[in-house]
C-alpha cells in the first residue's frame with residue numbers, strides 16, 4: 226500500500242503516543258518518570274508529528290529559549306526529540322520535518338538561529354547545521370591530581386538539596402550566563418527539567434546533590450554532582466559524577482573543584498560538559514591526567530542570516546562581504562556585507578565584490594565564536610576570494626570565552 230504521510234502539529238492528547246515512539250527509538254530510558262520530565266518542557270504547538278493512518282511515525286520539536294552568543298542573548302529554536310519509526314525511516318520523513326521546522330522558524334521571524342544536540346553527527350549537516358561548540362568529556366583517575374592550595378579568599382562550602390536552593394542556583398546561573406556563549410535561559414520549567422532526577426537515569430549513582438559556595442555576599446557558586454559507590458579487593462573506588470560547576474568567582478571555583486576531586490572514598494571523576502577553556506585544565510598539576518576527550522556539543526543553524534549576523538558582537542572591527550549559499554532556506558543565499566565590531570554590527574545585502582565564500586553550515590560553525598575562520602578555510606569550507614580577507618576577518622569571529630555545551634536539552 227502506498228504510504229501517504231500526514232504531517233501535523235501535536236495536540237496534548239498525542240503526547241503519550243509520542244513518548245512511546247521516542248522510547249522505542251532511543252532504546253529505552255523513557256520510563257514514566259523520565260517521560261513526565263521530558264513532557265513537562267514540551268510545547269505541543271511547536272511539535273511536528275507525522276502519521277501513517279492512525280499510527281504516529283515521526284516527530285521533531287523545538288523549545289522556546291534564549292541563547293547566549295558572543296556579546297548578546299537572542300531567541301533561538303532549541304530543536305529536540307527528533308525521530309522516525311524504524312518502519313518508516315529512509316523515506317525522507319526527517320528531511321521533510323527539517324524543511325518544515327526551519328521554514329516555520331524562519332517565517333515566524335523571531336528566532337534567527339536554531340540549535341541542537343545530535344544523537345549522531347552525520348545527521349544534521351545536510352540541513353545546514355554546523356558544529357558550533359565542542360565539549361570536553363573528562364573521565365579521570367583523581368588519585369594523583371592536585372589543585373593549588375586554598376587562599377584566604379575562599380569562602381564557605383555547604384551541601385544542599387537541589388529543591389531547597391533553587392533560587393540561589395538560578396541567580397548564580399543567570400549571573401554567569403551572559404558571558405558564556407552556548408548557555409540557554411532557564412525558566413521555572415527548565416529548572417525543573419535540569420534538577421529532575423529520575424531514578425532510571427541515575428545509572429546506579431546517588432540522587433543529585435548541590436555544593437554551594439558562599440562568599441562575603443552570599444552564594445556565588447554551585448556544583449551539581451552525584452557519586453556512585455564502588456569497592457574492589459583493595460578498598461574504596463567510588464566515582465564522582467559532575468553535571469555542572471557554575472561560578473564567576475575564582476576562589477569559589479577552586480574550592481568546589483578541590484572538594485569534588487578529593488571526596489573521601491572516591492578515586493575517579495567524570496564530567497561530560499566541560500568547556501574547551503575550562504579553567505580546571507589550567508589549575509591541575511597534571512592536565513594530561515584529566516584524560517579529556519573532545520566531543521561535539523551544539524550544532525547551530527543560521528536561519529535568518531542578516532538578523533543572526535547583526536545580533537552577535539565581533540571581537541575586533543570587521544567589514545567583509547560574504548558570498549553565502551543555502552539550498553534549504555534560499556533567502557540566505559547571496560552576497561552580504563557584515564560591518565561592525567565589539568559594540569554592534571550590521572549585516573545587509575551587498576553588490577560589492579565578495580571577500581569570502583562559504584555555505585550556511587560554515588556560518589553556523591562560526592557563530593558562537595568557537596571555530597576559527599582559518600580552520601574552516603584550511604578544511605576548504607571557507608574560500609578566500611580577496612587575498613588578505615581571511616587574516617583580517619578571522620580575529621573578529623572569535624570570542625574571549627569558548628562556547629560551552631553544558632546541558633543536553
Ligand SMILES: CC(=O)SCCNC(=O)CCNC(=O)[C@H](O)C(C)(C)COP(=O)(O)OP(=O)(O)OC[C@H]1O[C@@H](n2cnc3c(N)ncnc32)[C@H](O)[C@@H]1OP(=O)(O)O
Nearest residue numbers: 250305306307308309314315316317318319320341343344
Ligand atoms: C536533535 C535530536 O533529537 S537528535 C536525535 C535524532 N534521532 C535519532 O537518532 C533516533 C533514531 N534515528 C531516527 O529516528 C532516524 O533514523 C533519523 C531521524 C535519524 C533519520 O530519519 P529518516 O526519516 O530516516 O531520514 P531521511 O529519510 O530524511 O534521510 C535523509 C538523509 O539522511 C541520511 N541519514 C538519516 N539518518 C542517518 C543516520 N542516522 N546516519 C547517517 N545518515 C543518515 C539518509 O541516509 C538520507 O540520506 P540521502 O538523502 O543521501 O539518501
